[in-house]
Amino acid sequence: MDALLSAAQWVVSQALAPVADGMLQAWGDTKNLGLNIEALRMELLLVKATLETASHKQVDGPAMQELLGKLRDSALSAEDLLDELDYFRIHDKLNGTSDAADQHAKGGVHDLALNARHFAKAVGKLPFISSFCCSAPSPAGVGREVEEARQRASCCALPRAMQRSRGNSSSAPNANEEVSGCMPKLGKLLPCSSSPHVHDDRSGQPTLCGAPHGETPMPQFNRAHISERMRHIVEQLQSVRKEVTQILQSCDPMTIPDISQSRPITTSQSIEPKLYGRDHIMDTIIHDMTNGKYLGHDVTVLPIVGPGGIGKTTLIQHIHRNQQVQNHFQVIIWICVSLSFNLNKLLEEIKTCIPPVEGEKDGKVEDLIEQRLKSKRFLLVLDDIWEFSDRDDWKRLLLPLKTSQEPGSMILVTTRFPEIAKMVGTVNHIELQGIESEEFRKLFLAFIFGNEPVRSDSIVCSRLEIR
Missing domain, CATH: 3.40.50.300 (P-loop containing nucleotide triphosphate hydrolases)
Structure with missing residues (x-):
């Protein structure tokens, strides 16, 4: 029980990592996914709070173990989905289509490596890979090669431009050997791979998924499909979390807090005398x-x-x-x-x-x-x-x-x-x-000065410094 609970807590923490700094949320807003990402983040936080409560209680049994296993599995699905979105975010940044992304401190080839690692991670989680491996006949030993290919997939996604950018770096030959070594194994996982050989006879360089030389193949971004996946995961987490919470409350209703009590109770009476921007x-x-x-x-x-x-x-x-x-x-x-x-x-x-x-x-x-x-x-x-x-x-x-x-x-x-x-x-x-900038300025000044008249910008600045 303790091991399963710890595993579920660890997975939830990992799933929350991509949304910890708000950058994925900002990128999601540009793709009309911001609210979906926020909904998933909030549900993961609630699951985390529920698991923290469970860790302080002596609750065990097959039913609780099964529920914790379902929470862990749903959190894994959330982690996979958020990792995929983070890949698309980084891809947008590296291709100049978004400002909400990280850059490697050293720039250049390191940015390419960062992009490649996220691509490989996303590719390794795409559904067609698992179905292809399970359904297609394979010779003896291919399972080991598949696993090795997944572990080393990041090197296969490096574009040809990476090799050119290294110049005289001593690490270049080793990297080229890695690319050559894992390309045929990853190629077995990808049905879109059309080349039967590791190297192109014309250039001697590896290709993947029919992508032109120097380009990283791009998984398709389907906003509607991703939104539906998010909705489904949130529903799964909500359903199981509520069952776990009810079990915990029934065990010790005097000491186990109801998470819902942390939300403030609203009334019909507004404390804001004026409505700005609405x-x-x-x-x-x-x-x-x-x-x-x-x-x-x-x-x-x-x-x-x-x-x-x-x-x-x-x-x-x-x-x-x-x-x-x-x-x-x-x-x-x-x-x-x-x-x-x-x-x-x-x-x-x-x-x-x-x-x-x-x-x-x-x-x-x-x-x-x-x-x-x-x-x-x-x-x-x-x-x-x-x-x-x-x-x-x-x-x-x-x-x-x-x-x-x-x-x-x-x-x-x-x-x-x-x-x-x-x-x-x-x-x-x-x-x-959000409200328009002028309405926001009025709201801001109302909070700072109340009903006092605002005479000039200099007064505004001085009052802000004092407060």
Whole structure:
């Protein structure tokens, strides 16, 4: 048990390494993958916290061992995927298409070697390699050669330009021997390798995957496929992590902390008196809810997506307290969901927020909600949703809400994760971006000076230095 737990912790730490400095996140933003990477990073952090909790508890047994094994395997998948993305990031940098990448301190050939190592690592993890090795007939001893080729694959990815750049370096002959030695072995792994020989007769230099001399073959970047893989891995991690957490809590509910309690509880009351840079989007949402395209629908679910601290909750708080919204909806409910999507708890909170009606009959929570919402237009805010362990829970939540019989009811959802928005939304989600520079300047000055007038840039500078 201890060995399996330690192995799972180590794998999770390795998986978090590529996203530790924020460079992969920055690169992912340019590929429309930033939110997916952040979702995977946050889930890995939650898994890490769960494993740290488990390490302090004497919990053992076949079931727990199997769950830890699943966490380890899913974390390995996350590590593989993030390593592949890191390869593409470095490739973009070395080819001048991105600024979010590392450079080797010595430059030149060392940058090429860095690129080659990441390429070889990514190639070694591509699915077609394992399927090719398992399905194709192989002579005796090829398994050993495959393993050796994987271990030495980095030398095979070095472009021909590397040899030219070495000049009179004494290490060049040894490197050339390594290239020659591992090329035929790696070639057996790659079905795209068309040359039956190690060397091209015309140049005497190795080729790989039909790539022209001097070029490193490039695995195809498929954003949609990578996004789907990320979503699947996050779902796997969430599902198993929740099971492990429940086991830990059942063992010692007095001492094992609930990780979800680390999230702050939001309310409908905003502490920010003014909303900066969001007036247009707020006015659009209010208009669509009260006079626009959502008015004729039964129940519309509008998700608002963005990273932590971007202003999702603040935006919804200002919409919630808008007088036009208050007059339009007969029932307004605010629920902070946070990390734990507990259906029974949510239904109970919703019931509590709806005033009782005359002549209502006792029954299940769902029945009471139906009776109290009948012929009423409602606005339900579900703030800060992090996960769903069971997709059917969302359908069960909607059932009593869809019986209001009054068109124009709304559910506003805030979340960091696009996959959750796609799951719950009945319309396209709104993705919040950073505010414009001028609005940010106003917000910044408001934080520094409050209601005091700002007279000049020199005063601004002096006040900043003092504070």
